[in-house]
Amino acid sequence: MAKFHFVEDYEQFVRQLMRDLPLDEAMSRAVGGDYDRIGAVECEILKHFGLKDGDSVVDFGRGSGRLAVNLAKETRITYLGLDVVQDLLNYAKTKCPNSYRFVKNNQLSLPVADDSVDLFAAFSIFTHLLHTECYIYLEEMYRALRPGGRVVASFLEFSTPSHWGIFTTTVGEQRTSSVPHLNTFIERSVWEIWAGHLGFEIAQFVDGPAAPWPSGTMLGQSVVVLSKPPVR
Numbered sequence: 001m002a003k004f005h006f007v008e009d010y011e012q013f014v015r016q017l018m019r020d021l022p023l024d025e026a027m028s029r030a031v032g033g034d035y036d037r038i039g040a041v042e043c044e045i046l047k048h049f050g051l052k053d054g055d056s057v058v059d060f061g062r063g064s065g066r067l068a069v070n071l072a073k074e075t076r077i078t079y080l081g082l083d084v085v086q087d088l089l090n091y092a093k094t095k096c097p098n099s100y101r102f103v104k105n106n107q108l109s110l111p112v113a114d115d116s117v118d119l120f121a122a123f124s125i126f127t128h129l130l131h132t133e134c135y136i137y138l139e140e141m142y143r144a145l146r147p148g149g150r151v152v153a154s155f156l157e158f159s160t161p162s163h164w165g166i167f168t169t170t171v172g173e174q175r176t177s178s179v180p181h182l183n184t185f186i187e188r189s190v191w192e193i194w195a196g197h198l199g200f201e202i203a204q205f206v207d208g209p210a211a212p213w214p215s216g217t218m219l220g221q222s223v224v225v226l227s228k229p230p231v232r
Contacts, residue, residue, distance in 0.1 A: 060082055
């Protein structure tokens with residue numbers, strides 16, 4: 001089993017929220033708050049990039065299920081949610097259909113078969129991983145995707161002015177040794193290099209402040225869409 005830099009801190013953070021707050025509020029705070037709105041935006045983004053009924057979806061770093069809840073309302077899919085904190089998975093399971101599977105995964109590998117997944121969702125997950133971990137997980141996603149499958153991931157980048165405040169807040173927390181988790185910034189050139197080495201094609205970048213989704217809502221992070229080339 002891999003030893004991550006963040007698991008124990010995040011488990012402690014979630015337990016503290018559950019002690020101090022009503023359960024629903026704790027589960028919302030554990031994933032950054034705004035549970036219903038953000039989940040709806042994430043679902044809309046996946047549909048915008050081609051999610052359709054019948055797809056096999058892996059929700060990577062699923063948290064307490066805010067995306068899963070909306071996917072269950074909006075789509076008919078095969079769903080697997082992965083996270084490192086069992087309390088979050090337990091809560092997500094209570095909010096979703098019995099057909100939705102939730103699995104705790106602490107390894108630098110993904111418990112999915114080769115060429116079996118149509119879409120990986122990774123919202124606000126690579127934002128909390130080391131670059132080496134990001135690369136290894138992307139390698140695993142490439143293995144598991146069917147040809148033509150996609151990864152839809154959100155990320156922070158220094159070139160987006162609105163993301164700078166996240167960095168300065170993290171700097172302040174680091175000074176006081178109160179950082180709850182890592183905040184990682186990934187520039188577009190890094191995504192392009194990773195994609196080139198792994199075999200992905202960059203289907204699209206979307207600016208963090210942009211709101212191309214039909215509802216006009218915003219996620220707050222930039223989005224990258226990686227595609228596994230179809231068999232030629």
